[in-house]
Amino acid sequence: MNKDRVIYTCVEHIDMALDDYVNEEEISPTMEKCEDKICNYCTNKSAYMLSK
Secondary structure: OOOOOOEOOOHHHHHHHHHHHHHHHOOOOOEEOOOOOOOOEEEEEEOOEOOO
């Protein structure tokens, strides 16, 4: 497990991002608004940052 795992996600991909984070880290992430990055799953602006 990567302790510094961060996922940036748009609204469209939030469900996939949550599933990926929980599957990889085996814990629920902290979800914060983050609109200045790019989604890890597409080229849209991020809406959220998932982290430990």
